[in-house]
Amino acid sequence: MDRMHVTEMLSGIQLPGHLHTPESLQYAKEFQFREGDVLIISYPKSGTTWIQEILTLIYSQGDPAIATSVPNWMRAPWLEHTYFKTTVKDEEGPRFITSHLSSDILAPALQNSKAKVIYVVRNSKDVAVSFYYFHKMAKFMPNFESFSEFLEHFLQGKVYYGSWFDHVKGWYSQKANLDMFIISYEDLYKDLRRSIKRLCGFLGCPMYSKEVDKVEHHCKFAVMSQNVMVNYTLIPQEILDHEQSKFMRKGVVGDWKNHLTDEQNENFDKMYKEKMSGCDLQIVWNVD
Known part of the structure; x- marks a missing residue:
């Protein structure tokens, strides 16, 4: 397949x-954003x-026509993709x-x-687990023999898209400079309806309760995982092998507990404390 084993570099970060x-990538760096862009x-x-699915449905007042007929990567295309x-x-x-680009690349233009x-x-622990399974299914991503091997690279930022810590800290540092809304996966999981309403407020898109009902329904994991416009089953198997892992795998919080050993968890916590030092990001990572 085309460029399956090629690596590009941008600002010191490897990309598939x-x-x-x-x-x-040059086009992405020079892209002119305008009022109204989200x-x-x-x-x-x-x-x-x-979030791609939620935005689609907010702007269609809950009507699923577009969400079930146009692939999500066409509705909200990736700035840096070909x-x-x-x-x-x-x-x-x-x-x-x-x-997925870092703040040092995009923030100045924004x-x-x-x-x-x-x-x-x-x-970040759940990200590491999910990213590992994505590597297993995506034929254009490097192959790791085990989760332990991948985790070591992930913590060092030696994976495609770079360091999670640098990405989060970089964008969080821009919150005062941009019209930015920060939302967590855990927020979406714990209270999807409230998250939808908060996004409506940020976007200036008021919705009736029945419209919110529709958005909430179509954005539930069980529904999205069966929507071929969202679950990436439209992509050929030689690019994304769904027999290795599904793109929408579990949709849960805390799956890292099924993968990290006690020692790995302790090392992760130590690294998190070190790397996130000075960052006052306040997110509740568990929903128990």
């Missing part, structure tokens, strides 16, 4: 060449797809744009725009 080219930004496996330039809409109205930014964050 199957999705990125020097040209697409950006979904996250580190991989943090709930990005969930297909973005030919996909992004140029007409009036809000443009939904998704990105500071000079009136775009809205939704930053999605998730417990």
